[in-house]
Amino acid sequence: MVREPSVAAIDVIAALDTAVAEVAAAPDGAQWIRAVSIIDSDDLAVAAQPVTDAVLLVGVSGDEVVDWLRGLADPGHAAHRPVLILTKAADPRFGVAAAAASVAVVIVDDRARWDRVLATVQGVLDRGVDDDASAELAPGVDVDLIGLVGLVAHGTGGLVSIEDATSARVLAYSPSRGEADDLRVQTILGRAGPPGYLDLLRQWGVFDAIRRGGEVVDVPEHPEQAMRRRLVVGVHSGSGRHLGSIWVQEGAGPLTDDASDVLRGAAAIAARILTREMQAPSTEGQLVQRLFGAHGGIDASSAGAYLRWPVDDPVAVIGIAPVGGDESRQGEVMTAVGGALRLHASAFATTALTTVLDGRAYLLLPAVRSTALIRWTRGLVTRFDGDPILAGAVLRAAVVMPLAGLAEVSTGRVEVDRVLSATASDTESARVTTLAESRTAVLLGEILAVLSQRDDLTDPRLTTLVDYDVEHDGDLVPSVAAYLAAHGNVRNAARTLGVHANTLRYRIDRAQQLSELRFDDADDRLLTEIGLAIRARSTRRD
Structure with a gap:
């Protein structure tokens, strides 16, 4: 049986240190915190919803906080009262309203990042001991x-x-x-x-x-x-x-x-x-990682019981990865941004789970309407654009939903990984996509990956063109690539390359003479395009 952490509310406030701008209503010395969650304006609109002992009111105005406190003062809502409220809003009415509801209210410094506040409170609970x-x-x-x-x-x-x-x-x-x-x-x-x-x-x-x-x-x-x-x-x-x-x-x-x-x-x-x-990550952290297929996986029923998540409820899995920037630092970048992702995911769904594995972040959310989830995910990844923490990278996401339940979470991770890997070098594709939307890129990328491991499947005729370009500083390979991409339209291909159409015709004829490939033959064209794609993939990887 895992012991549920319990920490005095005054110790949680002390741990926040300079993040506390004001204690609008101090907690009673006997009040204890066992869990923390995030609530936004939409959550407050749900009448008498159960809350955790400590709540972070994100994006909630002072008027909304006062109205909520007054509602909590109703004896019928006693079971739904938090012990401690953390908010960036400030209102002189907090003291009276909080006293009537027997709730402590702390005003957080407006400069503090909510993900840092959440991590601090959760860290105190994980330790379950006084800071000192x-x-x-x-x-x-x-x-x-x-x-x-x-x-x-x-x-x-x-x-x-x-x-x-x-x-x-x-x-x-x-x-x-x-x-x-x-x-x-x-x-x-x-x-x-x-x-x-x-x-x-x-x-x-x-x-x-x-x-x-x-x-x-x-x-x-x-x-x-x-x-x-x-x-x-x-x-x-x-x-x-x-x-x-x-x-x-x-x-x-x-x-x-x-x-x-x-x-x-x-x-x-x-x-x-x-x-x-x-x-050795925390018990919950390790369990979440195992749910996503790490460390040998875990039985869905066991995970659901510990995480208090219905085993068979439909879920969505989101994978997030950095693209661009310093590739050697991408693991550090995702670890650093993990707390902020957890914050926003928890604001979207209080039951959300997040983890970082192998330089990618994974989110587990209840399945909702796909359009709503895609729209939220798009806002999530673009929220970090230009943030120094990304070190020049941008975030890209892949979404898989709906999955039948917790037993399919690890499968969902495999699918989002397929999408993220297939689109990792494509800076023009959508920032948020699904396996269905990226099916061509995924399958083609995986096929090319398999073929690139087989040296015996390399076409020596294409190698002849590559060698010629190296030896004579020629442009036969890019000319052939442009010609095939333009479906044999010389003028369009020449315009792409910035050369005269007659120059391109000469290069195509020269390439066919040297290699003995025939670009009026469908099979030769297909094989050449595959070979060029494998070569381009290898060049990007190097």
Whole structure:
């Protein structure tokens, strides 16, 4: 039996740290949080709907919050009251309305990213312990990231934060105590720090040093930017993989004399923790991955019982992958964007499940009307356009629905993977598509992949043309490709190539003489087009 986490509401608020702009209605000390969910305006319109103990009101106005609180004050709605409401709206009526409903209300800083807030609350629940509890660990007792930041804060006298390898996500941080400078505040809120100061860090080689690892960098204070002194060290695995970084900002008092030594030790511990966490995700996270077919899969009935999801209800599977940008960083990019995808999926359907596997994100949603789901997915992937977190890439999605139930989720993942793989290099195709819409691209891509593995099926006549072009700096291959793509229309093909029609006729005749292919023969044309497609596929891959 899996224990359901339970954390005091005041501890959840404390964990949010600088993301809290105001506590409009404080919680009772005896109130506990067991689960968190996202609610939007449409959800509030559903009368007396059951909610979790903590709710994030995303895109909800102050008037809507007040009306909802007043409705919750009705004794008949007692079973549907949350313990804690988190909202970016602010209204002087919150205090009275919340008191009448016996609900705590926290106003979140408008600059905070909702996915960061959700991840923080869920992280507290997953630990099921007070943020400060691990700071008193006895020697020899294992420690997690939260415990580690407490130990480092105690050992250095500063404000500690641990960031992931992309520097886009704070994994853990110590209480700010009102001493955080703007860089720390913005980072915890999920925003980029002050551009001018970040440029200075780059000029000083701080980020390069973090990626190299090993050395503790002493970053001096910068009064003009209102930045305090800080120390930072990169975290790397035993194999040299960059896992993240640990930052210590000087607070009201100076850092300890041995703060650098403390950081070096902390980097070694953090490397073990992060490596362990990557290898052993949470129980629910691992179960969701297995539902999508990873780690050997799982029985649908078992997954449904744990996740409280009806086993036979129709579902939809969405696969999301980055296209373009730095391909070597696509795995990091999808891990970094995973929290935001979870946020938006949960806002669309509170039961949504998300995971990231092999550089792609997968969403499991209840099956709804296909047009509505496609429209929402299109808005989801375009929402991230231009976001620095994507490092120049854009997101593309594939949708498979309806599937008969949880037992078909892994099959759905295979199908969306087929679509994403087939359209990965096609920057002109739709950002959101289905297997039915992409059937030609999928089947042709898979056929070409099989043929490309068979050297004995390579046509030596096409190889002759390729070799001729290399030796004579010719253009026979692209000329043949354009000619066939234009269905033998010389003028259209010549216009595409930007040459005179007579020049193209000469090249086509020369290609037929050298290769002995006959482009007036349907079989020769088909075989040549297949060979050219395989060659183009190989060139893109290289």
